[in-house]
Amino acid sequence: MNSAIELLAPRFDIAWYPWAVQYFFMIALSYATLWLAAPALVFGRPRWLPTARLALLACLTTTLVAPVALLADLHQPLRFWHFYAYANSHSWMSVGSLVLPLYVVGVIVLSWLAWRPALQAHRQAPGLGGLVARWLSLGEPPTPRALVVLVGLGTLALSTGIMLYTGAEVAIVKARPLWHTVWLPPMFVATGFIAAAGLILVLNRLAGERSTAVNRQMLKVMLGACLVAGLVAGSWLLDGINANAGSVAAALASVRDSAEWRSTALWGGLTGVVLFGAVLYLLTGPASRRPTLYAWGWVLGLVALHVGWMFRWVVLMDVQTVARHSAGFHHYGIPAGSSGILGIVGTFGLWLAAILLIDLFVPWRQATQGGSTADISPAAPDHPDVEGALRHG
Amino acid sequence: MLPRLCNHCENPPCVPVCPVEATFQRQDGIVVVDSDRCVGCAYCVNACPYDARFINERTQTADKCTFCAHRLEAGLLPACVESCVGGARIIGDMRDPESQISRMIAEHRDALMVLQPEKNTLPQVFYLGMDERFVTRPDAEPVALEVLDPHGQEMGYEFRH
Numbered sequence: 001m002n003s004a005i006e007l008l009a010p011r012f013d014i015a016w017y018p019w020a021v022q023y024f025f026m027i028a029l030s031y032a033t034l035w036l037a038a039p040a041l042v043f044g045r046p047r048w049l050p051t052a053r054l055a056l057l058a059c060l061t062t063t064l065v066a067p068v069a070l071l072a073d074l075h076q077p078l079r080f081w082h083f084y085a086y087a088n089s090h091s092w093m094s095v096g097s098l099v100l101p102l103y104v105v106g107v108i109v110l111s112w113l114a115w116r117p118a119l120q121a122h123r124q125a126p127g128l129g130g131l132v133a134r135w136l137s138l139g140e141p142p143t144p145r146a147l148v149v150l151v152g153l154g155t156l157a158l159s160t161g162i163m164l165y166t167g168a169e170v171a172i173v174k175a176r177p178l179w180h181t182v183w184l185p186p187m188f189v190a191t192g193f194i195a196a197a198g199l200i201l202v203l204n205r206l207a208g209e210r211s212t213a214v215n216r217q218m219l220k221v222m223l224g225a226c227l228v229a230g231l232v233a234g235s236w237l238l239d240g241i242n243a244n245a246g247s248v249a250a251a252l253a254s255v256r257d258s259a260e261w262r263s264t265a266l267w268g269g270l271t272g273v274v275l276f277g278a279v280l281y282l283l284t285g286p287a288s289r290r291p292t293l294y295a296w297g298w299v300l301g302l303v304a305l306h307v308g309w310m311f312r313w314v315v316l317m318d319v320q321t322v323a324r325h326s327a328g329f330h331h332y333g334i335p336a337g338s339s340g341i342l343g344i345v346g347t348f349g350l351w352l353a354a355i356l357l358i359d360l361f362v363p364w365r366q367a368t369q370g371g372s373t374a375d376i377s378p379a380a381p382d383h384p385d386v387e388g389a390l391r392h393g
Numbered sequence: 394m395l396p397r398l399c400n401h402c403e404n405p406p407c408v409p410v411c412p413v414e415a416t417f418q419r420q421d422g423i424v425v426v427d428s429d430r431c432v433g434c435a436y437c438v439n440a441c442p443y444d445a446r447f448i449n450e451r452t453q454t455a456d457k458c459t460f461c462a463h464r465l466e467a468g469l470l471p472a473c474v475e476s477c478v479g480g481a482r483i484i485g486d487m488r489d490p491e492s493q494i495s496r497m498i499a500e501h502r503d504a505l506m507v508l509q510p511e512k513n514t515l516p517q518v519f520y521l522g523m524d525e526r527f528v529t530r531p532d533a534e535p536v537a538l539e540v541l542d543p544h545g546q547e548m549g550y551e552f553r554h
Contacts, residue, residue: 005524007531008540008551012444015435075433075453082432086413093436094412174406174512175442245511325397325444325508327531 009326016316017339019073022347024166024312026066028192029199031159033059034107036196036221041114042152050211051218053367054203056111058196061354063107067100069347072338092172096165103162106155112136113151116143118366132361163189170315178254178319181247183236187311190232193225194275195308201301209365215294219283222304226276233272254322258329264314271310275303395527396473396482399424399445399458400508400516407437407446416455421486422517423462428454442512460484487517 033055039045040052071077083097120140122133167185174180197218204214240248254261278300285293321332334340358364405424408416415430416437426437431454438446438455449456461471469475474482485494498505498519506523507516509530526532540551 005526005531013447015438015448073434075435075448076431079430079432082413082415082430086415086430088409088412088414090409091412091436093410093434097412169436173410173440175440320439324442324530 007327009323009328012323012330014317014320014330014332016320017073018313018317018334018344019069019339019347020316021309021312022069022344023066023073024188024316025195025309026062026069026347026351027162027166028188028308028312029196030059030062030066030107031103031162032189032192032196033062033199034155034159035193036200036218037114038152038156041110042149042156044149047213048217049368050209051200051214052114053364054200054207054209054214055196056114056367057207057355057358057364058199058203060107060111061351061358063104064354065347065351067104068350069343070100072343092165092169096162096169099158099161099165103155103158106151106158110148110151110155113143113148114367115362115364117368118363121366122363129361133363136362163192175324176319176322177245177247177250177324178322179247179315181236181240183232183239183247184315187229187232187236190225190229191308191311194222194229194304197222197225198301198304198308201297202305205298205301207359207365210295212291212294215297216283219279219294219297219300222300223276223279223283226272226279229272230276250322254329260329261318264318268307268310268314271303271307275300275307278303395520395523397443397445397508398473398518399441399460400443400514400518401460403515403517404513406440406442406512406514410436410440412436419462423460424457425459425462426455426457428452428456431455442509442514443516 037052037055037059040048041056071080074080083094087098088094116137119133119137122130123137124130125133164185167188170179170188171181171184200218201215201222203209204211204218237248240246243249251265255265282293282297282300317332321330323330334344336342338346401422401424403422405418408418408424411431412434413430413432415428415432416424416426418424428449433448433454435448435455438448446455446457448454461469461473464471471482471484474484483494483497485492487495487498489495501521504521505519506521506525506528507519508528510516510528
């Protein structure tokens with residue numbers, strides 16, 4: 001039994017494609033930005049209104065694009081109706097297929113309620129903008145604030161369902177020890193909030209808002225989310241560091257046996273520490289230099305988006321390359337076609353198109369916390385959003 | 394040669410994860426997929442610890458070893474059992490105490506091995522005389538990254554333990 005053995009391990013293809021990474025990334029941005037829009041939109045905190053405007057734009061666009069990526073990951077996307085015809089309550093994926101459409105509708109209705117007063121104020125705008133505003137605002141009656149709060153609370157509740165099911169769906173898979181840990185779902189949420197705060201920092205710069213209040217709020221959220229992520233990662237490590245089997249043991253074995261996993265672990269750790277340090281520096285820097293420092297917040301935003309996306313790539317794609325029944329690691333090269341590069345670029349392209357279309361036709365910059373058109377500043381209708389889009393480029 | 398087929402587990406992890414109940418355990422214990430219902434989400438492919446499932450490129454649905462259920466129904470043996478010249482593969486009804494498989498299981502009970510027993514899947518494929526290093530994932534050093542067959546097609550990776 002102690003003789004050397006040679007074994008030929010067959011190559012196994014990965015089962016979930018980069019579409020899964022795109023879905024998990026988009027849906028995490030979606031639920032996290034919803035919670036960042038909530039302080040102003042649902043709970044009526046006016047100081048958070050500039051953040052809520054950017055967050056809602058991010059939330060609606062990611063919510064619209066995420067299910068497209070999810071459908072694309074099915075090998076039989078046209079059979080999606082089987083999810084509803086033959087639901088299986090034992091499967092987290094089936095539970096998710098019931099929560100997701102409700103959540104998507106919730107976000108769409110909430111966005112419409114939040115943007116409706118601004119749309120109503122634009123009814124008389126010239127050209128296509130006015131036509132779309134008249135069509136989308138569905139009449140003159142004011143939007144009841146209570147309705148915004150009600151739909152907001154309902155959608156927030158549904159978003160916790162999304163957090164739970166996306167995490168549990170992966171964490172229950174015993175066959176992949178790296179996934180099978182209770183610390184994975186909270187880590188998805190924490191990195192989701194890091195990326196969402198980063199996205200709002202980037203949008204704050206790209207949309208030309210350049211609000212210092214938004215930068216400060218998002219840097220604080222990012223700092224908190226980094227701390228939580230660090231805590232979760234630390235707990236995961238300590239939880240399993242003495243075990244011979246399980247998630248941490250599998251991770252340590254991968255780091256020991258593979259140069260690629262070593263560089264991934266090093267890169268992930270370093271990026272996390274650098275991001276945390278940089279955010280801390282920006283928040284605690286001398287008050288006189290704050291505006292200059294905050295102006296660079298968008299760079300940290302890009303790093304945060306990288307952290308959120310890479311975490312999902314490593315968890316969903318790289319873990320599938322760890323052989324579970326034979327030795328070593330399977331090679332995975334990202335294909336060029338729709339199950340690879342094209343799918344990744346296509347998802348981001350669709351997202352960009354959604355952002356640009358909303359920016360063209362919806363005066364999201366004047367969004368309120370619900371209420372009536374009287375809440376909109378009188379100057380607002382004089383600035384058609386098309387002009388705004390061009391100005392801010 | 395260590396044949397690795399679907400273990401037709403008594404507690405199959407691939408069945409409860411299926412969002413559309415396309416994969417199920419028959420009364421006789423054989424785990425199969427209804428390819429007309431399968432949406433190809435590949436959740437079961439990831440949930441199987443034995444790499445026994447895959448997405449069939451032609452049907453774009455989950456596929457696996459069926460113990461040749463269609464042959465069993467016609468009174469034939471599975472193709473792998475039929476073709477094994479050494480008679481090393483034995484299939485039978487474990488619920489019949491008089492069957493050859495039941496008698497062999499009783500005779501070799503202490504020497505029988507299953508793959509990854511710690512996963513609690515209760516595999517129904519038993520190995521007799523297997524190298525113990527294959528019970529769990531073998532810890533081996535890669536020797537060659539690509540092993541090609543005479544036609545230049547990749548067969549897999551070579552490892553040394």
